[in-house]
Amino acid sequence: MSYSVPPESISPLLYQRANPREPHGDETEPPEAADRLLHAMMASATGGVAPTSLALAATDWLMHLAMSPAKWQQLVQKAYRKNMRWFSYASQAGFGAPCEACIEPLAQDQRFRSPAWQIWPYNLMQQAFLLNQQWWHNVTTGIDGVTRHHEQVVSFAARQLLDMASPLNFVATNPDVSAAAWREGGANFLRGALNFAEDLQRAATGQPPAGTEQFRPGHEVAVTPGKVIFRNHLIEVIQYDPATPTVHAEPVLIVPAWIMKYYILDLSPHNSLVRHLVGREHTVFMISWHNPTAADSELGMDDYVRDGVMAAIDVVSERVQGQRINAVGYCLGGTLLAITAAALADSGREQLNSLTLLAAQTDFSEAGELMLFIDEGQIDWLEDLMWQQGYLDNRQMAGAFKLLRSNDLVWSVAVNQYLLGRRAPMTDLMAWNADATRMPRRMHSDYLRHLFLNNDLFSGRYRFDGDPIALSDIGKPLFAVATMRDHVSPWRSVHKIHLVPNCDITFVLTSGGHNAGIVSEPGHPGRSFYIANRPQGELYLDPDTWVAAAEQRVGSWWPAWLTWLDQMSVSGMVAARAVEEGLGAAPGNYVLER
Known part of the structure; x- marks a missing residue:
């Protein structure tokens, strides 16, 4: 049997904390309405991501990192060891000598599975990227005093920035793209430009991605009588x-x-x-x-x-x-x-x-x-x-x-x-x-x-x-x-x-x-x-x-x-x-x- 406590019997302060954002409707005070409108406009521009949350996480991480000289020393030592491993690998791979990779991608990371990434100089690029990625994970984690949530946010943000800079994403550093351009005389870029233009046009007009018209509810999908x-x-x-x-x-x-x-x-x-x-x-x-x-x-x-x-x-x-x-x-x-x-x-x-x-x-x-x-x-x-x-x-x-x-x-x-x-x-x-x-x-x-x-x-x-x-x-x-x-x-x-x-x-x-x-x-x-x-x-x-x-x-x-x-x-x-x-x-x- 369930028993409920009338809200009015609860301390107003405790009730407010338990229900921090009651619906306002028409009762929203003008100053608060102005604040919410500003926040809504900013949220539309940021894709719904709150910059205050990111700033709090970054501040928590930076301040605790600044007060952790032992962590600095550890990071410097790790950077030195990783650089030495990469230089050793590069010196052997540059002369075609068989050598063991410095680091292997994580099991779920499929970016560098193509055989072309094992050929010089692309093997040096992907190894440098993976070592750098691992080092930044060490930078953003394991710092005493940082809240778990803030650590996860900072580590996630660092990973997103690194993923943007991956050699996979650039023509000059992606062997598969370079090979396709050479093989097709650049036709792949023309097709890619057409794909990009079509996707922009569909996004601007609110249309679904290309090809979805092949799967219409009641016609090709959702057809069980x-x-x-x-x-x-x-x-x-x-x-x-x-x-x-x-x-x-x-x-x-x-x-x-x-x-x-x-x-x-x-x-x-x-x-x-x-x-x-x-x-x-x-x-x-x-x-x-x-x-x-x-x-x-x-x-x-x-x-x-x-x-x-x-x-x-x-x-x-x-x-x-x-x-x-x-x-x-x-x-x-x-x-x-x-x-x-x-x-x-x-x-x-x-x-x-x-x-x-x-x-x-x-x-x-x-x-x-x-x-x-x-x-x-x-x-x-x-x-x-x-x-x-x-x-x-x-x-x-x-x-x-x-x-x-x-x-x-x-x-x-x-x-x-x-x-x-x-x-x-x-x-x-x-x-x-x-x-x-x-x-x-x-x-x-x-x-x-x-x-x-x-x-x-x-x-x-x-x-x-x-x-x-x-x-x-x-x-x-x-x-x-x-x-x-x-x-x-x-x-x-x-x-x-x-x-x-x-x-x-x-x-x-x-x-x-x-x-x-x-x-x-x-x-x-x-x-x-x-x-x-x-x-x-x-x-x-x-x-x-x-x-x-x-x-x-x-x-x-x-x-x-x-x-x-x-x-x-x-x-x-x-x-x-x-x-x-x-x-x-x-x-x-x-x-x-x-």
């Missing part, structure tokens, strides 16, 4: 047509992330999770989120729970009466589903049968490099930007996500498209990723503050409709999937669901990243995963111990999950449920909103 059976101001609920004469009695409801379109889980027919479920005798429902505008700026997290997930659960319960729901949540949709499940348990509503969380975090204390962009100053900056617009455009967040993998998503792409003149073929997943959405001001502020910044959900401080909820109240069997190369939901963070003791947990760690690891259909080459079940009441295993003990399997994790779903479906098989009435054919209207 179904009907929209419910629509409110926030969601459409799609029910998919059955593909088998009988189905499991318990239906499946999928809650996608609200920051992107739902059809990542219904891409092309060969890799559609929805089509796979329907073909394996499941009745499937999907939430499709409305793409908010400035008129929706006051929609908050409570609205997304109540009028989003809870509304969809009520619709499914009405359509499939007498059966509990196997609910699935992806990314932040999984976090929202966990909040909803806890709220339902708190109110005594027994509508859920099981939960599946796909690349979804419930604890945000170690949310990876995305936390570099989340502190009090940064969120305040974004709130002022959203105060002016009424929402945050996903394109305004895209830059931050790209910087997390700048080598792969920025510089390597620029080299291939503009220096080598090669367009990577568009894929359904890339086209989906470019189909950006917006986020209402209040909701975005709610989840940044209450989830990322304060970690209220995992700490038991999160409130729905004013009442505190606890994840430990859920008590439903849970299947959680994390991906090995996830920059959005790091797998060790996702693994913390094991600290919620009141349920049976099957946990999967699959190869791939945040999106490609989930869209991992059977037959997809190179896939593998770890899997283990922790029955309710068993002791906790830390992530490394868990991996060592888990069973490793080759292939897609989808069949393992379907086996688990079959085990959760205890009411047997029933005749397939035809979708006789609806508000229109899938994929509906909301997915087409721009």
Whole structure:
């Protein structure tokens, strides 16, 4: 049973600290409105990055470095040793003598894998760059007194500046570009210039990247047959047509992330999770989120729970009466589903049968490099930007996500498209990723503050409709999937669901990243995963111990999950449920909103 304390009984100072930026609306005082307008204009110019946060991190680092003479000595010694190693390598490599590299790139760094980088003088350039990169990592880390967050910000900023100066990015120092120019008589530069002009024109007119027109929702992607059976101001609920004469009695409801379109889980027919479920005798429902505008700026997290997930659960319960729901949540949709499940348990509503969380975090204390962009100053900056617009455009967040993998998503792409003149073929997943959405001001502020910044959900401080909820109240069997190369939901963070003791947990760690690891259909080459079940009441295993003990399997994790779903479906098989009435054919209207 949950008990709430009336806000008026709390000390005004404590209440203000707990709720630092209450919505202002029309009550914003003129001086503060002027400040917020200035901040919003500056945030638009900086891509939403707060210069105050960067300045504080740099000051913290510089002042502590200035007072660390032993660190200076260590850095000078490291610089001397690295220079000597490079000069020794250069003297041998210059005469063609076989010699061992000074330094090897990190496993995830693919920039210098081409054989041309091992030929003089390019081998000297890449070795000098890697040694320099390693030295700057030593400069920006390991300084006593610097806060962990500031250290991470400074190290990240230094890495971005170094990546800009990589020899990969310049014609004269990139052997592959030089070879292509010689081989093609400069035609690669002409193609690159045309590519650059086209990209500029598309960006200026708000068009998606070239090639996305090959993957249109309802035509090439999101084509699993179904009907929209419910629509409110926030969601459409799609029910998919059955593909088998009988189905499991318990239906499946999928809650996608609200920051992107739902059809990542219904891409092309060969890799559609929805089509796979329907073909394996499941009745499937999907939430499709409305793409908010400035008129929706006051929609908050409570609205997304109540009028989003809870509304969809009520619709499914009405359509499939007498059966509990196997609910699935992806990314932040999984976090929202966990909040909803806890709220339902708190109110005594027994509508859920099981939960599946796909690349979804419930604890945000170690949310990876995305936390570099989340502190009090940064969120305040974004709130002022959203105060002016009424929402945050996903394109305004895209830059931050790209910087997390700048080598792969920025510089390597620029080299291939503009220096080598090669367009990577568009894929359904890339086209989906470019189909950006917006986020209402209040909701975005709610989840940044209450989830990322304060970690209220995992700490038991999160409130729905004013009442505190606890994840430990859920008590439903849970299947959680994390991906090995996830920059959005790091797998060790996702693994913390094991600290919620009141349920049976099957946990999967699959190869791939945040999106490609989930869209991992059977037959997809190179896939593998770890899997283990922790029955309710068993002791906790830390992530490394868990991996060592888990069973490793080759292939897609989808069949393992379907086996688990079959085990959760205890009411047997029933005749397939035809979708006789609806508000229109899938994929509906909301997915087409721009």
